[in-house]
Amino acid sequence: MSATMSSPDGSDPAGQLLRLALGDQRYAVAIAQVREILKLTTLTALPLMPTFVCGVMNLRGAVVPVIDLADRLGLGHATRSRRSCVVIVESHDEHSERPQTLGLLVDAVHEVTEHPPGGLEPVPPLGTAIPGHYLAGFARLRGEVTPVLSLSHVLDEAALGAEIVAHAQPASGHHAQHAHQAHHAHHAHHAQPSRSGHAPHDQRLAA
Numbered sequence: 001m002s003a004t005m006s007s008p009d010g011s012d013p014a015g016q017l018l019r020l021a022l023g024d025q026r027y028a029v030a031i032a033q034v035r036e037i038l039k040l041t042t043l044t045a046l047p048l049m050p051t052f053v054c055g056v057m058n059l060r061g062a063v064v065p066v067i068d069l070a071d072r073l074g075l076g077h078a079t080r081s082r083r084s085c086v087v088i089v090e091s092h093d094e095h096s097e098r099p100q101t102l103g104l105l106v107d108a109v110h111e112v113t114e115h116p117p118g119g120l121e122p123v124p125p126l127g128t129a130i131p132g133h134y135l136a137g138f139a140r141l142r143g144e145v146t147p148v149l150s151l152s153h154v155l156d157e158a159a160l161g162a163e164i165v166a167h168a169q170p171a172s173g174h175h176a177q178h179a180h181q182a183h184h185a186h187h188a189h190h191a192q193p194s195r196s197g198h199a200p201h202d203q204r205l206a207a
Helices: 157-191 201-206
Strands: 015-022 025-030 034-039 053-059 062-068 085-091 100-106 108-115 135-141 144-149
Touching: 015 085, 015 100, 015 135, 015 144, 025 135, 053 100, 085 108, 108 135
Parallel strands: 025 144, 062 100
Antiparallel strands: 015 025, 015 108, 034 085, 053 062, 085 100, 135 144
16 A cells, blocks of 8 residues: 655645544544554563553564554553454654654554545644644545544654653662662661570671
8 A cells, every 4th residue: 555645754644544443533544654454463561561552563573562542642442352453554753763663553444545635624722632733634534524643743752762761660669669678678677686685696796
């Protein structure tokens, strides 16, 4: 599948759009950023990750992270069913020299629809179901006004990395604090006199 794009980051998609489902809502992405569409298979979970990171999948020998697109957009978790798909995309952003390949878990994939270049309606300042900077605009597809995602913002590498680090730090801090407390408890236990009333062995040697 291929299409013509007016910009490589998907901020102003033109040509063909892929319509997909997130829950009972419909969204679209530029088909030029879509490499392939796969049925959902087994994913390998990763520890200390935000909930929008489903895990990783093996794509012909390459390890590809999979993002729950609904969760990433703040729409709740994807419902995994027989219609669930993983959309493999290439996302460009200003922070990376090369495109990053990611999988997007969606509830269903519909059709590829033609859309005239420059035909997107602007994003209103208020009233959108998801943050406005995640949107490239709105397109009229099959009689519906459909939000078109700006994948360069949804999958911004720096933003994703910052959220992953922020999520992992509290857990790391908790484990470090627990280990620190256990270390002090261990030393406090050995510093106490034994039941026989004698000082610990190392104290008696020092005496």
